[in-house]
Amino acid sequence: MYTAGSSPQSVAVGDFNNDDQLDIVVVNGEGNNIGVFLGYDNGYFANQMVYSTGSDPRHVAVGDFNNDTQLDIVVVNYIDNNISVLLGYGNGSFTSQTTYSTGIGALYVALGDFNNDTRLDIVVVNTNDNNISVFLGYGNGSFANQITFATGSSPQSVAVGDFNNDNLMDVVVLNHDDNNVGVLLGYGNGSFVNQITSSTSSGPRIVVASDFNNDNQLDIVVTYYFDTSIGVFLGCGNGSFSKPFTYLTGSYVFHIAVGDFNTDNQLDIVVTHNSEENIGVLLGYGNASFANQITYAFPRSPFYVSVGDFNSDARLDIVVTDSMEKNVGVLLHYARASLGKEIIFAVGSGARIQHIGVADFNSDAIQDIVVVNYGTNNIGVLLGHGDGSFLEQTTFSTGSMSNPYSIVIGSFNNDDYLDFAVANHGTKNVDMLLGDGTGAFARQIPYGRRLDFAPSIIAAGDFNKDGQSDIVVAYNDLDHIDILVTYNTGTFRNQATYSTGSYPLSVATGDFNNDMRLDIVVTNLYDGTVSILLGYGNSSFANQIIYSTGSLPIKVAVADVNNDNQLDILVIYSGSDVGVLLGYGNGSFANKTTYATGIWPSDIVVGDFNQDTQLDIAVLNSYNATLSILLGFGNGSFANQITYSPGSNPSFIAIGDFNNDTRLDIVLINSNDSTVSLLLGFGNGSFTNRDIDASSSIPNFVDVGDFNNDNQLDIVLVKSNESIVSVLLGYGNGSFANQITSSGSFDTLSLNVADFNNDTQLDIVIVNYQHNSVGILLGYGNGSFADQITYSTGSYPVSAAVGDFNNDTQPDIIVVNSYDNNVCVFTGDFNRIFVYQNTLTTGKGSLPRSFIIADFNDDTHMDIGVVNSGTNNVGIFLGYSNGSFANQMTYPSGSSPWSIAVGDFNNDTRPDIVVANSDDDNIGLLLGYGNGSFAKQITYSTGFSSQPYSIAVGDFNNDTLLDIIVTNYGTNNIVVFLGYGDSTFADPKAFSVGFGSSPFSVVVGDFNNDKKLDFVVANYDSDSLKVLLQSC
Template identity: 55%
Template sequence: MGHDSFPFVVTSGDFNSDNQIDLVIANYGTNNIGILLGTNKGIFVNQTLFSTGLNSHPYSIAVGHLNDDTHLDIAIANHGNKNIGILLGHGNGTFMNQTTYSLGDASPYAIGIGDFNKDKRMDFVVTTNSTNNIAVLFGYGNGSFANPILYSTGSSSSIFVGIGDLNKDDRLDIVVINNDTSSIDILLGYGKFSFKNQKTYSTGSYPISLATGDFNNDSRWDIVVANTNDNTISVLLGYGNGSFADQTKYSTGSYPRSVAIGDLNNDTRWDIVVANLNDNTISVLLGYGNGSFADQIKYSTGSYPTSVVVSDLNNDTLLDIVVVNSKDNTVSVIIGYGNGTFADQKQYVTGAYPQCIAVGDFNNDNRLDFAVSNSYDNTVSVLLGYGNGSYADQKKYVVGGYPQPIAVGDFNNDTQLDIIVANALDNTVSVLLGYGNSSFARQRKFSTGVRPSSIAVGDFNNDTRLDIVAVSVYGRNVSVLLGYGNGSFEKQTKYSTGTNPLYVVVGDFNNDTLLDIVVANNFDGNISVLLNYDTGALAHRITFAFDNGSLLQSVAVFDFNNDSLLDIVFANYGTNTIGIILGSSNGTFGNQTMFSTGWNSRPYSIAIGDFDKDDQMDIAVANRGTKTIDLFLGNGKGAFNIQENYGNGFNSTPLAIAAGDLNNDGYLEIVIAYDGTDEIDVLVAHDTKSFRKQKTYATGSRPSSVATGDFNNDTLLDIVVVDMYDDDVSILLGYGNASFAHQSIYSTGSGSIFVAVGDFNNDRVLDIIVANTMNNTVSILLGYGNGSFLHQTTYSTGNRPTSVAVGDFNNDSLLDFVVANFYDNTVGIFLGYVNGSFGSQTTYSTPPSPRSVAVDDFNNDKILDIVVANVYNNTVSVLLGYGNGSFAEQTTYSTGYHPEFVVVGDFNKDKLLDIVVANWQSNTVSVLLGYGNSSFAKQLTSSTGASPSSIGVADFNNDGQLDIAVTNSGDNTVTVLFGYGNGSFANPIAYVTDAFPNSVAVGDFNNDSRSDLVVSNLWSGTVVLLLGYRNYDFEKQTTLITGNESRPRSFAFGDFNNDSQIDIVVANSDTNTVCIFLGHGNYSFTDRISLLTESTPISVATGDFNQDSILDIVVANYETEKNFAAANEPSPYPSNTPILLAP
């Protein structure tokens, strides 16, 4: 590598047309660029140097097609010589001598290429160190460029430029980074439209009026002109490229003054109507559809017809004609029959000397009205239509001096029609904004050229806002006034025409989607065609300055609120926040919304992805200060919820993170590199499911058990609680929003200790069963389905019943129940009858002190079995059912000390039922995995809080694996243990409740499709509602060793061995290597494969550089003037070749 070349930037392209990627490098120190041609082995040959000039110091480069010859060209920002250099390529790896474009006193930094004015020719934008810090040079398409157009954003050190369509208007915009003001600027591209010099076409003598339409059905615009002195009209057929054929003339009446078109005989061909001033007639010429017309047919009008319009005035779908008669101050309405013939006129009075007419629905009654300009009394008359071809008397509005041409349109985007009129003596146009009820606001005036004689309306700059074009008779020009969309207009821009221009129409005559202009030049006997074109411009500069001390470290771009507009997220290292600014449809951005990452967190690196698989983008942030990763879950509307961090803290400081799906499961993982370590970690996002204490509800005295159900058939969950000291149950009916009605109370037996629910009388309404431990009974309360219940019916049990479970033990489709009789060491079976009553109990022996009972099918014979927790025997008993209400003798399994509660579920996802027991004195839960044949494995234990007393089961984090919630009476908590799906559980997460929680039930109380908890608290006489919400966190899955003292700095993902599994490549700065870990698709990877690079590799990327469909690697080396590329070949180890950047 040569001395002092100081390569600043490298980019790629195919410069010799061999379909191989080549490289171009800007060598700041040696004032040249180097071209390295790529081979099909991923190797680059020695570079060829091209001088950029003495002391030029090339700072950045861009590549593109600058002269449309299919060969790539190069644009260079020469910082030292303050110019832009262009090297046009020959397509063989060589280039023409540099052509330069001066930037004056500005030194360029960054350069970008794009088509900013949509002329299909490449332009470029440059950032500089000048007060005019942005320059745009428009290309001519032949490799040459116009002089720079300069813009200022207030910065004098704009070091980076990015190009893209930020506001979805199909125009390129620019983003600039300013390092002197700690800000970014956004400059939106817009269409700055102009009109080319006129091209003229001969007409008859003294043309005065125009209309446009497709007269020969070739989908191209044609023109018809009224010629006053030779009593003809001229038809000019268009070629669709902005040019027209020679005229064809047709005779009219005397002094044709105005022309209009429409399909007057319903044959789908355009016809023509002409107002003839001197003989007080109109001429109708029916079209043949081939560009030719029949001879005229005349109809009488009033005196001096000066303007004619065609429309359906009586809502019969047939076109009619309305004519302004200036000498007798009337308008004539001539109703059409739809066959090219017309009824006699009917006249309506206007103001003095009416000149022109426009038609529209001014009062939103779906009936056409018309507005007439009155030159002698300086007014506009509005005549409202009745929808049958007749009209109300006029209402006048004052305008400017000698109003003549008139037009209608919605100029303030309120969906109501407005009126504009050109005032010949004022040299203005008046705008009357309509209210939609046939009334109008007072006029607003805007200047035009001298003596405006005609106006037209159209959107000339494609911004969806109506603009105005006015013809100036004495100025020999047309004035274009661009609309702001609020009823006001920019100052006029003038374009030259012929002599004495009298009339103007608009249309797209060259099919480029831009409206063009045609003007009738009365004295010249011709028309002028002015074609619209887009010159492109930048405007609406937006600057985002960050808080002092924000120390911006990382920026990422994505559409976070699903509006198809890009938004921006920042990591603010100094203020311990991330900031979001949301993009708007006009290219602006909202105020920054900041989300805290915690005190002294120092957010440093950002990764974006959908980590919770809800199709909304989330943000992961690596914090150097707290050595953690924070996860912000997006809601798809631009807002984010930070997730609780349950200790994903690291021993080392995170340096960089990236997101990718490493095991093809559709979920993104995080890869993290640390500062000063020799390893990278793979972290998996998972839902830890958190709970919030929502509300506490008072119950009776000593609530001892809680259950849930829909007791009033409103599809919303309700709660039932048994109150031990009050001998009753409390019913709390739910509203579906986590709130409940005041409790209703129903009496039970003495010492009510446990509650369960079921439909005991098959009326599809839930009933309640309660175990009463002090009087040795169970109470049955049959429900009415409206939240109320019958008085209890009691059944005798054994001594001290403590628990009850419900099921159909004899397969008669009627619910039965089983009771644990604590002092009798038995369980009692009660078989149900169809009316909701039960027979006497049948008992089965258990070990001492059965405390809790549950039912399910443990041996897969489709018959319910029973499991019992025996407190003083430290066992569970399993009694297999015969399906007739009787049971086999028990089999016992050891548990922890003092098993207090038992539940059933499939905790290892083998589709076989397992048992979980809460062990009061051991402060554990025991898991007994079932074999599906009524036998169980030895217990596995997991820690809980103090004195676990009750268990609830559900998939709390929606990962498809059962979790458990345990009430801990000894420390007033509920602990949640998330299942791993193999029978083991994560460490418990504790939530504080009230005093002595002793029962828990699970349900969705706020209809968010997530499980919530309700807990009864014995000593405080309350139930506490804990609402579940998703909470994603990261846990370490795999650690990959990158080598002793390797110091990984950067990584990239790719499939390097074509096995459809994602692999990882890491750049190790201190060992001058990259290492590759080949993935197995299950978070495991092969041992590293190491490749030597040059000194201090700090960045790595991947791509197919030799077009062999195999990924290759490119590495940036910090402390040498070489980069490194490795071409991946189908062999055990890739070859590698250092690339010399400059001699």
């Protein structure tokens, strides 16, 4: 406490002597003066220096009125009906006051630039005149005479800000007798619009403006004379406000201030309770909602409040005036180094907690907790409030009878959100649950993949430098560990259907209305039409728009054939022509123009076959057994067809450059003689024919792609009669290797190529018309494919197309169901699982119990450290860049090592290891040499019969030196070893976690955002969590 003058009222802060330390100015109401307290850098202040004001000063504000970069002071004098301006010299002293007349009952003052001249102006509330006075500043410390603007009845306080986003300063006033808030929008010339009012509770008193929901719109918070609450009014950005959100304060609030008191970058509120001898802090969540207030005792009569960092520790402190005791009190926000409040969480009956972890799971910069519930087959996520308390757990299933045993946190799908890997003891698998950054997690479909043994312990690290976390797994009573890597299974969500015309037959995709969203075009065989379905960009589509094409449209293609940057549509018919519908770029199309082809065209592709940069058309004519080439003029019209006879009954076609001469070639299927023809292009629209041996069976469909990642184009064929997928790997000279076949069970009428699981290996999608399904065959990158994964479609699917319909970079599929007269859309989903990579042997009888991942030999590759409880040693596996490891090197530990952690305990920048030796009742420290080898362990006792189980490290006392915490299963406590930074430690400090609790796991984190590490302990016998906060 610091002695002020008589009846201290308002308080403000600023650096008045330019020493980079905040000072305080206090209005002494009955003393008719102000007191200036100059601050030191430790939160203490010099005795006040007094400067005279007018009679009965009530409120003070601080700003630079004469543009000399030194802070000045303005005070409102209630009885004298004026303001006092005291100019600062920059050394903590001030000139004598200069006064300017106000209205009657000057009560409150605020500052702003109301006429856009870059000079500070003053606004004063005149409570008895029902108006405000505006004093326009000249920038030299003097002001023009007041200009008054009407308010409501008995205005009490004022705040300044841009409430309608026009870059002009506005004013908000609380009208006590009218029970409303008035907004006076500024014109930017020192004048204001008549006030616009919004209702408040009874007797509004103090108003403060700030942005409480992070929407970049100014909000206000209001206190009341006759209500034990505060009201938060959210700004709409147009000068109006929402209805208030009310927060109880328990007693009447006199004054209010705003700041970030828990360093979470969200604004909090502090209020004074004049009648209750305390102040209250309401911590904000950043969405205009606040936690229940936390109260702090304050002697006698807390009155006005302000905030600032008075001891230079980057934490906001609070200054409060005491009107009864003539004092000013400073409450410093500080940190010390011992355990304080503990919070116990029960996680549900029969949970049988096995493991815990800590991280920020909902992207609010607040630490959360995850628990593994073995008995209830789920994991539980407890989201933190940032004050050391947590929401009730939200559970996420790990599957029936899974019995989850261990968990690790990592990034398994490269989306910047944290995910979980869970070792399921009961189902013998590792589950992946992908986070979305909101605290929710989606369990990935495991597809029946099981390990040979029940996993017990897992850890995560990126062993192959692909930017994704890999997994290392250990098993109870086994002498090896396994490495698992992530794999995307390329799954799809349930279909959505959209109506078409009668008997839809072919589908293609493109952006027809230039909205950056994929649309769909479908041919309707019996209607002689095409349907256009415009996409919304979220995998949904508008109702179809129908365009007439002519009789029996069979196949559709999409391209810009007239070089207007608008997509056009090309359709072949069962007769002998191709129709071109030029697009307008708004989703509509011109009437068709037709060009002659052969008889019964069956397939169409578009490409530049004569290298004139204009798109041409290639059409297969099944009746004539010919290929028609129509060279384009680039204006949407085409030359007469040039015909080629490639084989017997050509049916399906694809294009690509198979001999790397930069000219487009054509590959097609000849159904009658079971051959594949390759037409190598000369680049002038003509071709030479070459047959490819594709065995005696009849290939049905053809497509192209690089299926073995050698940068040479390959051919893929589907042979429905034998349920075979064949790949002919290209040599890049127009010749191909013998086919590679993958068998299955399918009856396809369509074939498309894409990478559905983002593994850089091409996959294929087929439609199975007799089985009413679509099949995905994931490629291995060597020309072979996995067994198909099928998804049900509608009746008699006949064709498919691939595109990204919801802009998530994952391929989606659209399928045409001809009998149902509709199309169905399958949205691509990221479904990741873990697959086995290799095994590391830890030695006979080793029984590995715990892992750490670190770079022990400074080669930038992740290594593995493991404690082997059966052979009483630490095993080190040095990693290579490709995800493989050297053989294990071992270093003796104590008896039955149970847990391991890594840190630099002697400040030599090399990672060291600490282990909990359960049977020896101690911890062992192994100092690293930085080359993957370690010194002999140094031991520190954890207490008689303590049975240390779990160990964690961190800087617990903020001295920049690493410390150690251990859970003692046998003695029901935790032990903290504070480090000296030279591999030695202070005597351990023990803290009980409850009789019969049996603590078995501990993790550390800052749960209340006070820059101090706290602890969360899992207790086996009490099946509970205990959070221990460092309160001082």
